[in-house]
Amino acid sequence: MAEDDANMMIRRQSSSYDFHMNPLEGKVTKVAIIGAGAVGAACASNLILLKVCSEVILVDIAEDRCEGEVLDLEDAGFVSGVRVVKGTFAEAGQADVIVITAGIGQKPGESRIQLIGKNKAVLKSIFSSMSPVNPDAIILLVSNPVDILTKVAQDLSTLSKHQIFGSGTFLDTQRFRIAVASKVQVAPSAVNAYVLGEHGDSQFAATSSATIGGVPISLFESLTPEFLNEAAEAAKMRAYEIIDKKGATYHGIAACVATMVDSVLNNRKMVFPLSVLDKKANVCISLPTILGRDGAEKILPLQLNKEEHAKYENSCKTMREVLDQFE
Ligand code: NAD
Numbered sequence: 001m002a003e004d005d006a007n008m009m010i011r012r013q014s015s016s017y018d019f020h021m022n023p024l025e026g027k028v029t030k031v032a033i034i035g036a037g038a039v040g041a042a043c044a045s046n047l048i049l050l051k052v053c054s055e056v057i058l059v060d061i062a063e064d065r066c067e068g069e070v071l072d073l074e075d076a077g078f079v080s081g082v083r084v085v086k087g088t089f090a091e092a093g094q095a096d097v098i099v100i101t102a103g104i105g106q107k108p109g110e111s112r113i114q115l116i117g118k119n120k121a122v123l124k125s126i127f128s129s130m131s132p133v134n135p136d137a138i139i140l141l142v143s144n145p146v147d148i149l150t151k152v153a154q155d156l157s158t159l160s161k162h163q164i165f166g167s168g169t170f171l172d173t174q175r176f177r178i179a180v181a182s183k184v185q186v187a188p189s190a191v192n193a194y195v196l197g198e199h200g201d202s203q204f205a206a207t208s209s210a211t212i213g214g215v216p217i218s219l220f221e222s223l224t225p226e227f228l229n230e231a232a233e234a235a236k237m238r239a240y241e242i243i244d245k246k247g248a249t250y251h252g253i254a255a256c257v258a259t260m261v262d263s264v265l266n267n268r269k270m271v272f273p274l275s276v277l278d279k280k281a282n283v284c285i286s287l288p289t290i291l292g293r294d295g296a297e298k299i300l301p302l303q304l305n306k307e308e309h310a311k312y313e314n315s316c317k318t319m320r321e322v323l324d325q326f327e
Contacts, residue, residue, distance in 0.1 A: 029053040029265050032092030034126055035102030036060035036069045039142060042254035043099055044073050044084060051080035052262045057087035057095060060102070093130030095137060097261050100153070102126060103143040113325055116145060120152050120326060127156045135159070138264050138295045141166040141275070142257060146199045147319055150275045150284040152326075165296040166275030168286035169195040169203055170256045173273050175235035176205050183227060184220050186212055193217065194273045195235055196286050196302075197315030203286075204311040205232035209303035260291060267293040271300065281316035283323060 031053045033040045037060070044056045056073070060066035066086050073084045092098055104118045123143075127133075137159065141150045150166035157164055172195040174188070181188040193210030197203045207228050210217045217223050242249045263270040273286040276296045288300040304312060 028055060030055045030057060030095040031097045031099065031261055031265075032057040032059060032087065032095035033099045033101060034059045034089070034092055034130075035100065035143065036062070036066040037101065037103075038248045038250040039253055040099075040101040041069045041073070042250040043101060043142075043257045044069070045076060046254045046258035047261060048073060048076050048082040048084060049079055050258050050262070051082055052258050053082065053096070053265060055083045055085065057085055057092055059087050059089055059092045089126065089129035093133045093137070095134065097264055098130070098133070098137055098139045099142060099257055099261070100126065100139065100149075101142045112145075113322070116148055116322065116326070119143060119145075119149060123149055123152055124156060127153070133157065133159065137163065138293075139164045140257065140260060142253060144199070145322075147275045147284045147286070148322055148326075151277070151319075151323060154277060154284065160295075161277050162297060163295045165289070166199070166284060166286075167253065167256055167260065168199050168275030168284075169197065169273045170260065170286075171252050172199065172203055172235050174252065174256065175238050176231055179231035179234060180210075180212070180217070180223065180228075183222050183231075184212060194286075194288055195232065196273055196288075196308075197312055198285060198319055199275065200318075201236070202311070202315040202318045203236055204308060204315070205235070206302075206304055206308050207232075208305040208308055263291040264293060264295065269297070278316060281320060283316050283319040285312075285316060285319060 031047055033043055033056065036058045044058055047053055047056050058066055058070050070084055070086045077084060102122055104122060139153060141153055143149055146166040146168060154161050154164045176195050177188045177191040177193060180191050180193060190213050194206050195203050196206050205228065207217060212220060239249050260272065262268065269290050269292045271288050272291055274289040274291065274296050275284045275286050276289050276299055278285050289296045290298040
């Protein structure tokens, strides 16, 4: 083979592996976290310890709290060399990835709809303070109700829909996978099963297409329909249980956020259930999605049986009813 042909072949071969390459390699990679509360601080800690980016920018209207978190997190920076700074909204708007963990908690006697109205106003003020946002930024919504706020953020922003998505049922999916994995004694990463739909009460586990190491879960004797229902219910209720015992949940979601940001900055094209736009239903809802440098790059086709499909439709309807009260 002529040398030119050989070189061409090598080039062709390497181009088919482009997605393994980090388009930001060698660049300063900045991740802004808006909301330096329990979730925001835990996300920053994971990004620093796992060395996901080169700089974390923390922003909060509670200035002292934010400064305190930055000082505390700086003390962890020696592990990886990741810089952590307190920033302005304008600086956050120029980051590569912007994680929104700001929110207002529910007050006694306040309805869910009133709470959503308040958090929608928080989101509006964040977007106007960040403006103009880096046109290549990826925005990850974590604040609850995450599906509703993701849709609000997509409508507020001029960025493409794939650049804005929510953490959705990522955490619920990990909870479900861990329960299944421990039942059959395999690593959670060997379990390919999703919790889909709303990050909330109408979510469901899509078990009809689930596999363990490529083997349908229906072939595992211990994974009875009763066990799978219980595991799905436990995954849904786990946040309530944690909040009941310690007031908030943050370690689990922070690990999920660091994994998602890593998939974006390193263009890993990992598949996660993310809150993305279902165009037909006009809601943001969790579906298996390829996550890379362009954000939520591709939604994978749903493999649901009739019963799961009805649950998905119900989740969309629930979300649409809430959105109709605000749009
Ligand atoms: P928290 O009360 O500890 O922190 C919220 C922070 O947001 C506070 O520091 C507050 O000052 C800040 N904030 C409020 N308005 C702001 C604004 N306009 N600009 C900047 N900062 C602002 O709450 P938390 O425990 O950190 O939870 C944060 C959010 O994450 C909540 O909405 C919670 O429900 C959500 N959450 C989501 C998941 C998930 O799976 N998606 C999991 C856990 C928590």
